[in-house]
Every structure is written in structure tokens, then in C-alpha cells.
């Protein structure tokens with residue numbers, strides 16, 4: 034299972050087009066893009082002073098202080114089409130294209146997708162739609178094809194020149210589009226009818242994550258993403274939700290609208306938050322989705338006994354991947370290929386030992402905590418926990434880390450009842 038669904042990236046990526054956007058949807062089902070506006074700026078601002086030549090770049094006779102990056106729009110287009118052919122492009126997505134110069138230095142241009150037009154919109158063949166049909170179109174995504182025309186223009190003509198550059202002629206956006214600016218100052222167009230359900234569901238997702246315990250934040254009227262168009266004639270709306278969460282929920286709602294065409298790939302780290310959102314809203318379809326993507330806590334977790342180290346070792350020897358973290362036994366067998374730290378470090382370094390210290394060392398953010406409940410299968414026997422070798426000899430997990438880990442896990446970790454005659458040492 035691919036874990037991802039956010040289409041928007043806030044940092045430029047060297048991996049070319051954002052994998053996320055294409056991964057979540059079946060590419061065949063998106064409209065072809067007839068035209069795409071691409072705003073370019075040099076990565077790192079060209080501070081090394083190299084000027085490209087040959088493939089459309091100027092260098093000779095330019096004084097050091099006058100040096101400026103200069104590219105041919107046709108070259109940028111060609112590279113972009115090569116990199117994104119048949120993928121889904123989304124407004125506000127960033128793509129990095131590289132140009133080697135004659136000294137084999139690599140120069141990178143960051144290209145932001147500023148606007149997209151799908152074929153029907155442009156060729157005038159689209160018939161008038163009912164509002165229900167209109168909400169089913171996606172005004173800011175589409176599939177790149179050979180016929181997709183790119184309109185390349187510089188973000189700042191002082192820092193980069195684009196020979197043959199041009200802007201996308203003004204087009205008419207569908208009438209029911211609202212420009213949404215998120216709390217992290219990203220913006221994107223959303224169909225008006227999707228807005229209210231999206232905001233509502235997102236709020237509950239945030240609540241499920243433990244946010245809004247005190248108060249729900251609001252954006253002030255003045256705040257608006259710098260990238261948001263000012264003269265597009267569309268209504269603007271600010272939501273107190275980060276763009277990734279908002280977009281994820283939007284994709285989920287879209288997948289409900291197009292049940293046959295779009296499958297929604299659920300991020301395991303989101304299962305708990307989404308599941309409580311589903312409960313709060315009585316959204317059975319979302320609940321079913323959560324259940325189908327991860328085995329349920331009830332059916333998975335061993336509650337009537339401790340798990341012995343010998344059992345963990347045997348299962349690991351037979352190809353499963355169980356890890357031990359602060360007394361918890363976590364089954365990551367099905368997820369290991371998607372571990373952001375790579376699929377090899379855990380099997381080679383973290384099996385059959387207490388990997389709490391590794392966990393603290395390698396995971397700066399608290400993002401990794403969000404997965405733990407989905408992997409939890411029970412408690413390691415305290416007898417074995419006492420003698421367990423640590424992942425870093427002589428180093429102990431910090432108290433602060435343990436406090437924060439436990440404040441997240443205590444809520445759902447099971448406590449095994451001592452049976453008469455059974456000797457149990459509770460060491461954690």
C-alpha cells in the first residue's frame with residue numbers, strides 16, 4: 034500500500050514532479066492538460082555566479098556584477114515535459130529541472146505550476162454543466178500529455194531571464210471556485226460545494242490528532258498567501274488548517290465523489306485521527322476505510338498475556354518484523370518498505386533489542402509517534418524487558434523523550450492483569 038495523499042509540497046524537490054499527487058489517483062482518469070503556467074526561479078539564486086551557455090544560455094561578455102541566469106523557454110519546456118510526461122500536475126506543485134553547464138556544474142531551476150487548463154476548458158467544447166457535475170471536476174489538477182503547452186515565465190525578471198517566455202493568457206475559472214488560503218499560507222482553488230464538508234471533516238481530523246484542545250486558531254483578515262492571485266475575481270477564504278491536512282481531506286472527499294475512478298490511499302499515520310473524525314461525524318464510509326487499511330486494534334492486540342522475547346525472536350526468524358520499543362511490541366512487517374528511514378536499517382540493527390534509544394536518535398519530529406498505535410500488538414514480558422539489550426549500549430533514552438512518547442502511547446497501551454500465581458515485574 035502506498036502511504037501518501039498530499040498533493041502539495043512546500044519545498045522544491047529534486048525528485049521531479051511531486052510523487053504524492055500522482056500516487057493517489059489513477060492517472061487514466063484525469064483530464065489532459067492543454068496549458069500549464071510555469072513560474073521559474075533559479076535554485077539557490079545562482080550565487081556561484083555560473084552562467085550557462087550553449088543550450089540557450091548567455092555568458093560571454095557579461096561582467097561579474099551583471100551576470101544573470103538566462104534560459105530558453107523551449108529548453109525548460111522540453112525538460113519539464115520529459116520529467117512530467119503522463120503524470121498528474123497540480124497547481125502550486127514545484128518541480129526542479131537541472132541544466133549542466135560546459136564545466137559539468139549543475140544548475141537548477143525551480144518551476145512552480147501556477148495555473149492549469151484542461152482540454153475541455155480551452156477548446157470550448159465543454160457543455161454547460163449542472164452544479165453537481167461541476168463539483169466533480171478538478172480545477173487544479175490534470176495529466177500532462179504531448180499536447181500540453183507550457184507557458185514559462187520568470188518569477189523575478191531580475192534574477193532570471195527566460196528567452197521566449199510568456200504568460201498563460203487569462204482564462205475563465207469555473208464559477209464555483211473559491212481560493213482557499215491555509216494556515217501555512219499555501220493557497221489553492223477549491224470547488225465551492227466541497228469547501229464546507231472539507232472544513233468540517235478537517236476540523237475533526239485535527240481534533241482526532243489532539244489539536245484544538247484549548248481553542249481553534251483563526252487567521253486574521255489581512256493574512257493571505259503571497260502566492261494567491263489578487264485579481265482573479267474569485268472569492269477568497271482562509272482556513273485555520275494546514276495545507277497538507279486540508280488537501281488530504283479534499284482528496285478523500287473527491288474520492289467519494291468519484292468512487293469508481295479514484296482510490297484514496299490512506300496514510301497509516303492518519304488512521305487514528307481519521308478514525309476519530311469518522312466517529313465524531315458518524316461517517317461510516319470513512320470508518321470502513323480506516324478499518325480496511327489497518328487491522329483493528331481490537332483484533333490485533335494481545336490483551337490477555339505478555340509477549341515473550343523468545344516468541345518475538347522466533348517470529349523475526351521466520352520473516353516477520355517485530356520491534357521492541359519502551360516495552361511495546363510493534364509489528365511493522367507490512368510497512369517496512371515505506372519506512373522513511375529506509376527498509377534496511379531496522380532489520381539489520383533494531384531486531385530483538387530495545388530500540389527506544391534509536392527511536393529517539395533518529396526521529397526528530399513527533400511524526401513517527403503517529404504510526405505506533407497502528408503497529409502495536411501487545412506488551413513485552415517485563416521479565417524479558419529487564420534483561421533486554423539496548424540499541425545503543427550505555428546510552429539511555431532521555432527522560433523528556435520517554436515522557437513525550439508515553440504521553441502519546443499511555444492512552445492505548447494495554448495493561449495485562451496479573452493472573453494468580455504468575456510472577457510479573459512491572460518495570461515500565
Ligand code: HEM
Nearest residue numbers: 363373374378379382383388391395396397398400401404
Ligand atoms: C515503528 C517504528 C518506527 C516508525 C513509525 C518510524 C518512522 C519514521 C519516520 C516517520 C521517519 C521520518 C523522520 C521523522 O519523522 O522524524 C523516520 C526516519 C528514520 N528512521 Fe524511523 N521509524 C521507526 C523505527 C525506526 C528504528 C527502530 C530505526 C533505527 C534502527 C529508525 C531509523 C530511522 C532513520 C535512520 C530515519 C531517517 C532519519 C533522517 O533522515 O534524519 N526508525 N522513521
